[in-house]
Amino acid sequence: MYMNIDEIEQExxxxxxxxxxxxxxxxxxxxxxxxxxxxxxIHGMTDLAEMVKINIIQQIGPTDCIALADIFENSNEGNFDRIIQADNTLFATKSIKEIRDASVRSGIQLVKCVAEFVKDDKMLKQYQDSILEKKANGIFPVAFAICCNAMKIKKEKSMMMMLYGFSVAVVGAALRLGLIQHFEGQKIIHKIKPVIAQTIKENSNKSLSEMWQFAPQMDVIQMSHEKMDSKMFIT
Structure with missing residues (x-):
């Protein structure tokens, strides 16, 4: 059975x-x-895989994924006020300034880029205008949901992309730091697939009021990175 043109374009x-x-x-x-x-x-593949897993289960899944799902629902209903609410709520959950600022920078850049080639989506245009008018923050998971919806990518697939993208970013950082080798990086990505799938299943139909995160050790690590005198990475 062949995919139709719309399905091919979505992929x-x-x-x-x-x-x-x-x-x-x-x-x-x-x-x-x-x-x-x-x-x-941190020492090698096992520690790195555990770090990625904790971030997905304890931070990204119950916050970013829930916000993304909420954006899809409200975009389809044309409820832009709720989108602004999700943007502000998620922004407030990012307690580490370095993480919050990096997420906003990436989100704004994403919207700016997608708006260059998607010209006919009302929500994307409205969200971009709200960022320029300082009514929205442009936090990455919200921006990602807006852009995926504008490109006709479905909710669960968007969540999968976001979680996979995070995993690849951390593994890529580990490779550049010399912590692991390329084959080990692929093993970690493969190992984390069931965690991504389970996280999507658990968070794809929750409301914004159900958002939470609890990973105090990761919070301390992220704050400590912010204070480093010399660093290769933003976060």
């Missing part, structure tokens, strides 16, 4: 937004990994 959109070539700046983040590496507190 190409998935590939485009998932590509590290897409200019969002996520490749410059390590999510605190650089600090752990500098302090010799």
């Amino acid at each position: 190409l959109g998935v590939m485009q937004l998932s590509d590290s070539f897409f200019p969002t700046g996520i490749f410059a983040t390590s999510n605190g990994l650089e600090y752990l590496f500098s302090q010799n507190k």
Whole structure:
């Protein structure tokens, strides 16, 4: 059974937004990994896989994924006030300034880029205008949901892309730091697939009021990275 033209275009959109070539700046983040590496507190593939898993289960899944799902629902209903609410709520959950600022920069850059070639989506235009008018922050998961919806990419696939993109960014940072080798990086990505799938299943139909996160050790690591005198990565 062959895919129709719309399905092919959607898959190409998935590939485009998932590509590290897409200019969002996520490749410059390590999510605190650089600090752990500098302090010799992380050793090899097993530790790195555990770090990615904790971030997905304890932070990104119950916050970013829920916000993304909420954006899809309200975009389809044309409820822009709720989109602004989700943007502000998610912004407030990012307690680490470095992480919050990096997420906003990436989100704004994503919207700016997608708006260059998607000209007919009302929500995308409205969200971009709200960022320029300082009514929205442009936090990345919200921006990502808006852009995926504008490109006709479905909710669950968008969540998958976001979680996979985070995993690849951390693994890529580990490779550049010399913590792991390329084959080990692919093993980690493969190992984390069931975690991504389960996280999507658990968070794809929750409301904004159900958002939470609890990973105090990661918070401390991220704050410590912010205070490093010399660093290769933004976070």
